[in-house]
């Protein structure tokens with residue numbers, strides 16, 4: 001087996017209320033994560049591009065071009081997913097697979113683009129689009145608590161896409177690419193586990209958005225079921241430690257990847 005090539009795709013960081021993200025008050029969480037103003041903090045938005053043999057697999061596509069989101073999340077110098085890929089030296093036409101961890105606005109907005117006639121078209125014309133069945137069902141019929149996390153016009157585009165693959169259960173998409181399911185953040189969060197020749201990489205997405213979320217009691221107000229989120233996270237962290245996975249953080253602006261160990265009953269960075 002050849003080595004799998006991994007590229008980090010960075011969208012412009014965005015600003016959110018840390019009290020929501022860390023489900024805690026600023027005097028507490030700001031001891032671990034920088035506060036920029038009042039309760040606000042700056043978080044990263046990171047995607048993965050995985051290159052192996054003739055496959056070029058993109059994981060998540062950032063925000064859409066909707067200006068309202070750029071205002072709400074204080075995104076300076078917005079660039080769309082395809083623009084950012086081009087900066088990294090890739091063309092949208094080269095992408096063969098797009099894996100959506102879930103369909104919240106900051107994870108799937110770049111998957112479709114408005115053409116000159118204002119019709120929404122797939123940004124990656126030759127790629128298969130992957131989403132979990134549970135997540136698609138949730139996005140089409142969200143609860144009142146989760147409604148604002150979805151962009152309805154975009155979700156509709158997914159349902160109409162001829163190249164959409166709906167994943168019902170946890171599986172191996174390829175012998176080296178596993179899709180693991182979690183349901184505490186949102187129903188059917190689908191996270192890739194990459195089994196490379198000499199290491200296992202886990203894209204922790206919104207299961208462990210930042211390093212600070214390694215704290216056992218640190219759920220977020222964006223989790224639809226915080227207790228389930230914590231239980232699923234703890235269970236998976238045990239696997240991560242036993243199998244020596246490297247974690248990739250999607251939203252930590254200061255740490256993009258790490259190995260973890262357990263010390264005095266806490267999960268900490270391994271040296």
Ligand SMILES: [Zn+2]
Pocket residue numbers: 102104185186206222
């Ligand atoms: Zn989310």
